[in-house]
Amino acid sequence: MKPANSLLSSYGTTVFEVMSRLAIEHQAINLGQGFPDDRGPDPVLDAASAALYDPPNQYPPMMGVPELRQAVAAHNKRFYGIDVDWKTETMVSTGATEGLAACFLALIEPGDEVVVIEPLYDCYLPMIRRAGGIPKTVRLTPPHWTLDLDALAAAFSDRTKLIVLNNPQNPASKVFTRPELEAIAQLVSRHDAYAVCDEVYEHLAFDGRVHIPLMTLPGMRERCVRIGSAGKTFSLTGWKVGYLTAPEHLLQPISKAHQFLVFTTAPNLQRAVAFGLGQDDGYFDGLRDSMQAKRDRLSTALAGVGLEPAVCQGTYFLFVDAKRFLKPGEDDEGFCRRLVTEAGVAAVPVSAFYQDRATAPTDFIRFCFAKRDAVLDGAVERLARYLG
Numbered sequence: 001m002k003p004a005n006s007l008l009s010s011y012g013t014t015v016f017e018v019m020s021r022l023a024i025e026h027q028a029i030n031l032g033q034g035f036p037d038d039r040g041p042d043p044v045l046d047a048a049s050a051a052l053y054d055p056p057n058q059y060p061p062m063m064g065v066p067e068l069r070q071a072v073a074a075h076n077k078r079f080y081g082i083d084v085d086w087k088t089e090t091m092v093s094t095g096a097t098e099g100l101a102a103c104f105l106a107l108i109e110p111g112d113e114v115v116v117i118e119p120l121y122d123c124y125l126p127m128i129r130r131a132g133g134i135p136k137t138v139r140l141t142p143p144h145w146t147l148d149l150d151a152l153a154a155a156f157s158d159r160t161k162l163i164v165l166n167n168p169q170n171p172a173s174k175v176f177t178r179p180e181l182e183a184i185a186q187l188v189s190r191h192d193a194y195a196v197c198d199e200v201y202e203h204l205a206f207d208g209r210v211h212i213p214l215m216t217l218p219g220m221r222e223r224c225v226r227i228g229s230a231g232k233t234f235s236l237t238g239w240k241v242g243y244l245t246a247p248e249h250l251l252q253p254i255s256k257a258h259q260f261l262v263f264t265t266a267p268n269l270q271r272a273v274a275f276g277l278g279q280d281d282g283y284f285d286g287l288r289d290s291m292q293a294k295r296d297r298l299s300t301a302l303a304g305v306g307l308e309p310a311v312c313q314g315t316y317f318l319f320v321d322a323k324r325f326l327k328p329g330e331d332d333e334g335f336c337r338r339l340v341t342e343a344g345v346a347a348v349p350v351s352a353f354y355q356d357r358a359t360a361p362t363d364f365i366r367f368c369f370a371k372r373d374a375v376l377d378g379a380v381e382r383l384a385r386y387l388g
Helices: 015-025 042-052 066-080 095-107 124-130 149-155 178-190 248-259 267-277 281-305 332-343 373-387
Strands: 090-093 113-118 134-139 160-166 194-198 224-229 242-245 317-321 364-368
Touching (some): 066 224, 113 124, 124 134, 149 178, 224 248
Parallel strands (some): 113 134, 194 224
Antiparallel strands (some): 090 242, 224 242
């Protein structure tokens, strides 16, 4: 029989799926899964329920319901001072991942180079390659995740079409500084490129840090696509509601790709997210503060066990240095397999987030701290017993 697409078929089962399966098999506490374990904010859930019984429940507009697009524009103005025309510069996607796919399909021509910063979200490389792009990686390494500006500049060329900027970054938990963003902006302008900005963790920057959208920097308003996510902002990852902000000349081709991917998104969920984005500062500050408290709770406890935390400036992921516990010849993936099967705690190896795992760091593993305190405490207790 004729083969399936060779590029996508080349990707095997991800280590994330492997660890989740092992967690179920061994009844482990799963801190590898990157999502919260609560039900989300009641007011937003109530809004979704009410909207479900308030017609219409048929196909909403392809670009998204007006209420949500208006709320996205207002959110941009409220938090970042970005003036947005909701009719021509906003679009709703079925999750941020679909929004990313639409961007790549719309903006990348075969042979275009795309700068990505690793460790990276695992969907970037397959989607970029399937769109015909050639990834050019810039590497961050734990524990400090410092951006090498010389390496960044070397990754750009006359063939660069765009950079994918994940800020705050999953999984490195890095919040990019203004000087770093200014360097990125200069390179984007110099090489006549675009920036697809995955900013789904925009409200999860810790320790007084301020999330700065690249779009707010001089010269970037016309070159940036900004992507947000209800899944991360409202701890409702299963809803798959994303939202894009972009200048009209970029959003037009992106919307054409979007219409042939999913066309549209559940209308009651869109209307509930519109309500959610309009909540007062107490909600957004509370989300940040509660996640920061969970980070502190887990990092302090793991340090007490001997797993030294790497820098964690945002998101809800924490890397720890496992070097002292690795057996001879064991790497981070082997250690994670041992933890889930013998200690009953699932984590994810850092090397899984790099394009070339053969040269990636192999001493660090990742935990997700967006879990109930009792779950975090239970995981630490198991690790303490196992690691002694």
